[in-house]
Amino acid sequence: MRLSIVVSAQPASFEAATFQGDLDANLAFVRELGFDGVELAVRDPDALDADALAARLGELDLDVSALGTGQAWGEEGLSLTSPDAGVRRRAVERLEAHVRLSTRLGRAGACPVVIVGLLRGKLAQGQDRALAAQQLVEGLKACCASAAGAGVRIAVEPINRYETDLVNTVAQGLELIEQVGAAELGLLLDTFHMNIEEPDILQSIRRAAGRVFHVHVADSNRHAPGQGHIDFEAVLGALDAIGYRGFASGEFLPLPDAGEAARRALRHLRACQKETG
Ligand code: LER
Ligand code: MN
Helix, strand or coil: CEEEEEEECCCCCCCCCCECCCHHHHHHHHHHHCCCEEEEECCCHHHCCHHHHHHHHHHHCCEEEEEECCHHHHCCCCCCCCCCHHHHHHHHHHHHHHHHHHHHHCECCECCEEEECHHHCCCCCCCCHHHHHHHHHHHHHHHHHHHHHHCCCEEECCCCCCCCCCCCCHHHHHHHHHHHCCCCEEEEEEHHHHHHHCCCHHHHHHHCCCCEEEEEECCCCCCCCCCCCCCHHHHHHHHHHCCCCCEEEECCCCCCCHHHHHHHHHHHHHHHHHHHC
């Protein structure tokens, strides 16, 4: 399995975006460490120079595994389930901009997966859950229609209950995919969230077979893999066994610092891969 790591392309407050700050320097550093790719966290694609970014990635021979979109929620409050129709429309338009950016950054025919994490929103007090669920399906249908035309895939990330109350588990994610009914929609499995929500992480990976579009790796305490109690040898083995051939992307706290956390993650994941073959 190829390894990538989250680098924020624009300033953000999300603390598990492992690398933040000077984008050019971070890309070079990640390459030097030995990652095969980078996952870019992008608040607003229109505020980026996509041509310059594509050129820089080409120079470094670095693939983009995925585009994170959560900053559009965290920094601007965009949400696919906002009670405000204008906010929902802008969230869809923003995801469509991420789909366009994905087509600009794709290399060797593979476009980065566009992630729907916290951009799905969370329920405000008194908000009707059934209506929000329906709005989420409608928003994703619109995004998938744009993605289908562009040859881009979208991955919904089940996120633990302390961060959102919409789609916490793999089972809920699979149900949502069925409701949307689009081949472009799959799941992002994040081991940190799975450790909180899934009764059996390996069984949930097997249930998601064929629909896993992207993977985030962080340990049980959201430190780098190897610093907590998740069995990454078993997790990587299960992903391999279901035929997952995408990236495992590091999204963990930059502790004791981003470089050291990234080194520890690489060391641990490579050792686990050796064991699984
Ligand atoms: C994002 O990938 C994530 O895991 C969430 O906890 C926050 O967006
Ligand atoms: Mn994640």
